[in-house]
Amino acid sequence: MLNSSAVEIHRLTVIRGKTTVLPDLTVTVPRGSVTGLLGPSGCGKSTLIRAIAGIQVVKAGTVTVLDGPAGRPEARRRVGYVTQASSVYPDLTVMQNLRYFAALTGSDEAAALEAVDNVGLADKADALVADLSGGQRTRVSLAAALLADPELYLLDEPTVGLDPVLRRDLWQLFKRLASDGKTLLVSSHVMDEAGRCDRVLLMREGRIIADSTPDELRADTGQDDLEQAFLTLAEGAA
């Protein structure tokens, strides 16, 4: 039976070092949509994404991803995780990186070429990643996830440091993927990106303080600006 949620998290607790990063968190991510995970730096966004990717040691709770436990071998091909730092090899060219990740996920050359085109780096295909700008490296990292055509994308701050035109293009790409039935969880600390999502999870100090659509968020708080809406909610929760 196909569950309508791509990710279901129930009472998740994560402790890193002496800090409780996520105290008792429960949330779901609907399939076939773009869900934004918004909140300030250090609020636990990356830890939550790592838990969904199945690479975070968790203290308690369950994380169900695509109808099974997070991180199980069968799901690895179906989940694409892009870390905050661009995790590609700087001493390889763009295409050498993409060919390697294609080989790991069983994709082909055509998928690698399509991915490099989708992130707008076709003209840099043979450039060394070390010679690219930070934003370009982030896009190479994203392309390495795209080529595997996963069902669930976990994107940790994919638009940081990108110029507005590229950001718009990437959000259009995310929308297109969602309309093809893919699920995307995209984190960001820039509140105006919340407006581009189908659904928004606002996070603060390891807790979800809002889980709704951008319009509901504006209506509930009486604020047109999502940054202001966040402030209203954060102060209400404190």
Add this chain to the structure above:
Amino acid sequence: MTRTIATARRVLQQLAHDPRSIGMIVVLPSVLLLLFKYVYDGNPAIFNRVGPQMLGIFPFVVMFLVTSVTMVRERTSGTLERLLTTPLRRGELIGGYGVAFGAAALGQALVTSAVAIWLLDMDVNTPWAVVLFAVVDAVLGTALGLLMSAFAVTEFQAVQFMPLVVVPQLLLCGLLAPRDSMPDILRWLSDALPMSYAADAFSELGSTSDSTSSLGKDLVILLGCCALALIGASLTLRRRTP
């Protein structure tokens, strides 16, 4: 298997973008041997006794360093974390590294042995066995480098594991003093360290030795150590981290 080969190809491509490192891997041992030869110019017997052992030690040291630094870089840059979220198995990753650096080691061993035997007139009784043992030593260095990289948080620490792992083995392997003359405790320690068997093999391969009877045993022990280190290395790769 395709993922092991893909990983090996990726590691070699990375190396190909770094010609200076290739130069160091291929040429450096020959230069050191040359230096060694002329330091003992007045006493060729020493070169013929110790030189063959050097052929086994250089690849070990160079590959240990190259591998541990590369692997620490993989761990700290986030690429390892990413690889572990893909279908790549841990054994395939370690195997890929082993194959890539093993191939580099073969190139190094061929060049170094050729220089030693033809240019520096080192007397050895079985040249192909010299190459074989040099490659096995290099793979051992790679395997231990992969294992030790788990205990280094930075590349700076990884470099400092070199003296920790290499110097005691150099002192105890029988290169400087015969192992039989060591105090019992040191001899037992020496028996437990892989480089002792490499040194043993290379001294048998030198022309000053007339027995090659324990070469097979040495080879088996060295391969066993490689396997243990590689298994240990893949166990240190944790998918879930705190």
